[in-house]
Amino acid sequence: MATKYWLFKSEPGAYSxxxxxxxxxxxxxxxxxxxARNMLRDDIKTGDHVLFYHSNADPPAVVGTAVVVADxxxxxxxxxxxxxxxxxxxxxxxxxxxxxDIAFERKFATPLSLESLRTQSKLADMELxxxxxxxxxxxxxxxxxxTILKLAD
DNA sequence: GCCAACGTTGGC
DNA sequence: GCCAACGTTGGC
Numbered sequence: 001m002a003t004k005y006w007l008f009k010s011e012p013g014a015y016s017x018x019x020x021x022x023x024x025x026x027x028x029x030x031x032x033x034x035x036a037r038n039m040l041r042d043d044i045k046t047g048d049h050v051l052f053y054h055s056n057a058d059p060p061a062v063v064g065t066a067v068v069v070a071d072x073x074x075x076x077x078x079x080x081x082x083x084x085x086x087x088x089x090x091x092x093x094x095x096x097x098x099x100x101d102i103a104f105e106r107k108f109a110t111p112l113s114l115e116s117l118r119t120q121s122k123l124a125d126m127e128l129x130x131x132x133x134x135x136x137x138x139x140x141x142x143x144x145x146x147t148i149l150k151l152a153d
Numbered sequence: 154g155c156c157a158a159c160g161t162t163g164g165c
Numbered sequence: 166g167c168c169a170a171c172g173t174t175g176g177c
Contacts, residue, residue, distance in 0.1 A: 134174050
């Protein structure tokens with residue numbers, strides 16, 4: 001299967017690229033949106049590449065890359081009573097929410113701010129730049145991914 | 154802190 | 166199945 005490309009959003013106060021660099025690897029828990037869930041469960045596979053994006057940050061920016069190291073599997077936080085992401089409707093034999101594992105790849109020397117990305121004509125169709133785009137997990141084309149890497153260097 | 158854009162929930 | 170109310174996201 002061909003390598004695919006994605007963008008994952010995280011608020012740096014919750015989990016930043018520095019946290020990922022320190023941990024080396026993490027599970028991407030807490031996604032509670034069905035569209036994103038479907039991608040995590042069905043489409044995002046080991047070996048795929050991920051742009052790491054800081055949302056609600058100053059400035060909001062793509063800050064590095066990661067690589068997927070485990071295919072989708074049930075997000076355990078949905079079953080943990082008291083956990084902020086606990087979902088009473090989720091059952092162990094019928095999980096609603098999924099996650100993948102990712103590993104740190106690189107942190108950009110300079111973050112690529114949302115503002116700077118908007119000036120790139122090659123990125124005009126990028127999901128991230130669409131008005132009202134809120135998906136915390138979203139597909140990125142190979143061309144868009146490569147454009148971002150060029151901008152980072 | 155504001156608020157536009159979305160997604161979800163639940164009454165009917 | 167409609168849609169109003171509510172909750173969340175996330176840029177600004």
